[in-house]
Amino acid sequence: MxxxxxxxxxxxxxxxxxxxxxxxxxxxxxxxxxxxxxxxxxxxxxxxxxxxxxxxxxxxxxxxxxxxxxxxxxxxxxxxxxxxxxxxxxxxxxxxxxxxxxxxxxxxxxxxxxxxxxxxxxxxxxxxxxxxxxxxxxxxxxxxxxxxxxxxxxxxxxxxxxxxxxxxxxxxxxxxxxxxxxxxxxxxxxxxxxxxxxxxxxxxxxxxxxxxxxxxxxxxxxxxxxxxxxxxxxxxxxxxxxxxxxxxxxxxxxxxxxxxxxxGKEEKIKHNHKFRISRTYKHFDENQFKSDMENVPWHEITIYSNVDDALDDFENKFLTIANLHAPSKKKRVRHKNSPWLTKEVLQLMHERDRTKKRASKEESSQIWDDGPGICL
Missing domain, CATH: 3.60.10.10 (Endonuclease/exonuclease/phosphatase)
Structure with missing residues (x-):
């Protein structure tokens, strides 16, 4: 506004x-x-x-x-x-x-x-x-x-x-x-x-x-x-x-x-954070995954006359193996940040802030002369 x-x-x-x-x-x-x-x-x-x-x-x-x-x-x-x-x-x-x-x-x-x-x-x-x-x-x-x-x-x-x-x-x-x-x-x-x-x-x-x-x-x-x-x-x-x-x-x-x-000293209201479900592939073994999938009795799906029941059975069978090899995890969705704030830039910002904090406590002109730049 x-x-x-x-x-x-x-x-x-x-x-x-x-x-x-x-x-x-x-x-x-x-x-x-x-x-x-x-x-x-x-x-x-x-x-x-x-x-x-x-x-x-x-x-x-x-x-x-x-x-x-x-x-x-x-x-x-x-x-x-x-x-x-x-x-x-x-x-x-x-x-x-x-x-x-x-x-x-x-x-x-x-x-x-x-x-x-x-x-x-x-x-x-x-x-x-x-x-x-x-x-x-x-x-x-x-x-x-x-x-x-x-x-x-x-x-x-x-x-x-x-x-x-x-x-x-x-x-x-x-x-x-x-x-x-x-x-x-x-x-x-x-x-x-x-x-x-x-x-x-x-x-x-x-x-x-x-x-x-x-x-x-x-x-x-x-x-x-x-x-x-x-x-x-x-x-x-x-x-x-x-x-x-x-x-x-x-x-x-x-x-x-x-x-x-x-x-005041009131408790802050907790924010309603957003979460997303994703899978972790840290211990994923592609060959073992394929082998376990081949051993699933997929033919059982054909016995259903109702397509929705068949789909439910397929999903249950597939997800049972998928969760075993690539378990799902809940992760908080963070706000999107500026992509150009790299780790190196953040390190320099941290050094800058530390230098200013030090300069605020010590009355030494040498800090201002040798520091990394208190104001970028």
Missing amino acids: LFTLDTLNTKDKHSTNINGKNDELSKTSLSTSNIFSENHKIFMNKGLSIIGLNIVTLLGKIDELKHLLLNNTIDIVALNETRLNNSITDNIQNINGYDIYRKDRNREGGGVAFFVNNNGGFTHSVRYDLMHNELEMIILEIKKPQNKPILIIAWYRPPNSELKLFEYVEHVLENIECGNREIIMIGDMNCDILSANPTCYTQRINEIAKNFHLKQLISEPTRITKNSRTIIDHIYSSFPEKISTSGVLHTGMSDHSIIYAII
Whole structure:
């Protein structure tokens, strides 16, 4: 679902990242999903999972994002700087099992999007009535059975944008507050709350959080370069006591890291997976198979006057031998993945993510100079 934003033309500070070529994947493949496999307990049996990322051009990262989502149980993904326009259709950005909602600016910068799990045990809808035309923002309403609705706000504030944008955000929050709703606001605010000398923008976002009783959950740097560490990607909650866990996951998919929060501790609804029946030929012996088939009393089929009975007898005789030599097995059908994500590419992605994680922990410029390339 697409709705455009033509009023914002602010150039962004980030350069476009285009990820490389991508083979068939399995859940245990090396990839960006490793950042989650190392923290797999975070996203298992916990409640409503939300992640946010300034992806710095969605079009070049869609296959890596698809691999991440198809191998992890994530309910809501909020993306900033999608850099899309109406020439890029939803079909190009499609991820099986997820609905997409977009608010585009242009291919040069900006834009926000949601990917929402359509099998997560909740209903969802976009609250157009609460959104402001001047903001790169989407407001999503989530309804779980026997629970009050939750509003998830994905907001991207361009760097060096006018202070007036904060007034628009206040208007949005005032309208929401009238309904006494639970709020999660997530995105790249470009306000470094880690800085000892906060800018006027940071002071304004802090003021808004205080006035509307929103607690900021992220305390670890979310954008790390060779020369800087900043917390500009934020998650705000109006009911922080309902957040079971939150934090940062470092990935080389972008120059920003993933931020996340889990609301509640309910058991996740199990997905209805699809399965197919296939045969295994691991121990198949063609000569023995032919020999056993020749010894079947096929002449017995001719005694039936009813053709259906004859067919049933034939199938029973044939399948008895077939199951002995090539037994059938039930196999889960996995989603189709990008065929160009080869094992070698996945290995490089894994090395990239490990390097960024290491760089986030060690303040050493040598890692940036010698690493395999933290952002591809």
